[in-house]
Amino acid sequence: MDLYEYQAKELFGRHGIPIPAGRVAATPQEARAIAAELGAPVVIKAQVKTGGRGKAGGIRTAPGPAAAEDEAGHVIGMDIKGHTAHRVLVETATVPFEEYYAAFLVDRAEGGFLAMVSAQGGMEIEELAATDPDAIVRVQIDPETGVDAETARQLAAKAGLPEAAAQVLERLWRVMVAEDAVLVEVNPLICTTDQRIVALDGKVTLDGNAAYRHSWEYAEPADSLEDRARAKGLNYVKLDGRVGVIGNGAGLVMSTLDVVAGAGAAPANFLDIGGGASAQVMADGLEIILADPDVRSVLVNVFGGITACDAVANGIVTALELLGERGLGRPIVVRLDGNNAEAGRRILSEARHPAVRQVPTMDGAAETAARLAAGA
Structure with a gap:
């Protein structure tokens, strides 16, 4: 069960992972109201379960509420690779100083979990893997021991991420386990100019077989x-x-x-x-x-x-x-x-x-x- 970005970020926030302030809007008027509440330049992000939003024009910046309403009007209803954007995420614009990549996923071939971390984020991981495979640190995670603080520090250090990113990695693992996910991915995970580590994007795939253990309410209209x-x-x-x-x-x-x-x-x-x-x-x-x-x-x-x-x-x-x-x-x-x-x-x-x-x-x-x- 793939989640939208705003749903993934709701899970992140629940587990203490820093995310930009923002809310989801279904109309341009709602986007304007959210931008006014945030009181800062915002980013309007199409909520679709596919990549390539930026290239398709589904991610736009807006300096204020009026611009947010205008940009949301362009994005809502947009078709991106066969997916219709019925909602947008309106969140505070956050300028990255550095961009990283971090993910945990089920590794079925090895019968366990795999961590993938890189100091090069913001681009498609498939492209990075093809052009510079050594830039991605891949570490098998023992299902019994998982990712504790020390393991997270080792992952961050090996990938060239700042020490402050280790805590976020540990909490991403917590999302993986607590929410019965098969994939938890952040691209980009950023370091801001004031040295804060923030999940600027989020992708989570939940194991539908574990639904009986949760109160998930992620049903969406059949739009893709x-x-x-x-x-x-x-x-x-x-x-x-x-x-x-x-x-x-x-x-x-x-x-x-x-x-x-x-x-x-x-x-x-x-x-x-x-x-x-x-x-x-x-x-x-x-x-x-x-x-x-x-x-x-x-x-x-x-x-x-x-x-x-x-x-x-x-x-x-x-x-x-x-x-x-x-x-x-x-x-x-x-x-x-x-x-x-x-x-x-x-x-x-x-x-x-x-x-x-x-x-x-x-x-x-x-x-x-x-x-x-x-x-x-």
């Missing part, structure tokens, strides 16, 4: 693509690429993602319609993918078994009929093979939809989708 897909019973994961992918069976979808990457493009999602998908399931899947503004082309890769290719083809035709003009903007590359493949190809050929392109091979379909996503 993942939520909408889940409501339709689809196995969907949003990714950061431009080629939407639909397949039947997790193995085939994973292989398709690899082939798309090999063709020089990045997949925009993982979507498995399952082994016995109906035309309606196919239509639902295509509707979800075409709702993603990042998608520039779609690759439907189906090997008919329990799922017959004619049902898939009917689903594509049905979805495009329902979408109308919304289904015209992006090309859909279809590769059908296996059970009733000829019938499925015939259905698509007879439909003559201008968005649909049929390619007989998996590699060829991936290359075509990649080229179309690049605008070639």
Whole structure:
């Protein structure tokens, strides 16, 4: 269960981790009132469960209440990677002197916990890991002993963080254990000009299996693509690429993602319609993918078994009929093979939809989708 930033920070505050003063607002008028109460320049931060808010314009500064209302009006309702910002966090603007990274997570491969700490924060940890992996200190945490004051001091020292950060690391571990989290992350954890350590951002994922031990009230409206897909019973994961992918069976979808990457493009999602998908399931899947503004082309890769290719083809035709003009903007590359493949190809050929392109091979379909996503 992923939390919004403001929810993560509420947990941080409960466990004594310093955070900027602020509150969440659902309207521009509420944002203005909060900024007036804070009496200082503020930051307006879109509350969505995805990264890339800053690059998308979802984090904005405001010198006063009127500007806060104006900026909140721009951010509320914004779509960021398929997530709609229904709320903003309005908090006191805090200028960092230095930025760090700190996280605790469940390490399933080792059957324990992993600490990740770096003196280089403020950037995506995946980018840092790729460009300078030695900048991240990784330490296995014994579940029996956990992180006490001495362990926290060692972590801070090894990563090059100031001694004052050790107390925050110890308290982040307390959040991990007390709240049954599988991930607790702060990026950036900052040192201010007056040497205070503050959690400027926060990401927490709770273990839903432990809900019976807590009084969590984190239910949210189904506003993300993942939520909408889940409501339709689809196995969907949003990714950061431009080629939407639909397949039947997790193995085939994973292989398709690899082939798309090999063709020089990045997949925009993982979507498995399952082994016995109906035309309606196919239509639902295509509707979800075409709702993603990042998608520039779609690759439907189906090997008919329990799922017959004619049902898939009917689903594509049905979805495009329902979408109308919304289904015209992006090309859909279809590769059908296996059970009733000829019938499925015939259905698509007879439909003559201008968005649909049929390619007989998996590699060829991936290359075509990649080229179309690049605008070639």
